[in-house]
Amino acid sequence: MNITLSWDLFVLVFFVVIVAYSFIIGRDNTLKVILGTYVAALAADAAGNLFAHYFMGAPLFTDIVRLAELGNDAEVVVFTKVMIFVVLVILFAVKGAFTVETDEGGSPVIKMVLSVFYAVMSAGLIISVILVFVSGIDFVGGGNDQTTTTALFTISNKSAIIKAMLDYTYIWFSLPALAFLIHSLQTPKE
Numbered sequence: 001m002n003i004t005l006s007w008d009l010f011v012l013v014f015f016v017v018i019v020a021y022s023f024i025i026g027r028d029n030t031l032k033v034i035l036g037t038y039v040a041a042l043a044a045d046a047a048g049n050l051f052a053h054y055f056m057g058a059p060l061f062t063d064i065v066r067l068a069e070l071g072n073d074a075e076v077v078v079f080t081k082v083m084i085f086v087v088l089v090i091l092f093a094v095k096g097a098f099t100v101e102t103d104e105g106g107s108p109v110i111k112m113v114l115s116v117f118y119a120v121m122s123a124g125l126i127i128s129v130i131l132v133f134v135s136g137i138d139f140v141g142g143g144n145d146q147t148t149t150t151a152l153f154t155i156s157n158k159s160a161i162i163k164a165m166l167d168y169t170y171i172w173f174s175l176p177a178l179a180f181l182i183h184s185l186q187t188p189k190e
Contacts, residue, residue, distance in 0.1 A: 007159035015123045022119030027111070029093065030118045031100040034125060034176045036092025040085050041129045045139040048081030074136065081133045089126065102183065114183070121176040124165070128172035131165055 022030040056073045102114075132139070156163040165172065 008161045011127060011159065011161045011165070015127060018123035018126055019119040022122050023115065025093070027115045027118055028100045028102055030115070030122050031102065031180055032096060032098065033089065033093045034118065034122050034180065035098070035100065036096050037089055037122070037125050037129065038177065040088035040092060041132075042139055043088055044081050044085035045133070047084050048077050048133075049138060051080050052077045078133055078136065082130055085129060085133065117179065118176070121172075121179060124172040125176050128165055128169050131162065132169065135166075 022033070025033070052073070056077065156166055
């Protein structure tokens, strides 16, 4: 069996892992992950920009990047943002000081459909945030780095899944929040 590693395979495996994890933690905790993802995306973007502002161009930072062969400064900032994002999502999911409780009424089929829907939305949101960071676009400040954008464009030309994720980023960003809001409005309060 000849398996060819590709960006499509990587994204698909990452997507399936997030969906599987969502089933393990349940619908309420998946909603907690979705809400934590929004907060983590903004916080990681801002923290990465602060990192870039204070450390890029500093002689010690430049020497570390060169010695560690980490790439250029923009790549280090992207890597920093992604790492901060991942750590914050994990911390919000495990230790976030908020809870989400949805109504447990309704048929088992509806519960399963909602669980699948939120699992897919969580995976799409997390992957979209990472792709936005890799593209060099900022949530806070609106900056755009041509080097990382070109790299992402090259990858998206080779990957139909990444191209689709990028083409529908606005949907991946808005749909989880809108679905959660609609679900919340439909749930009777006690």
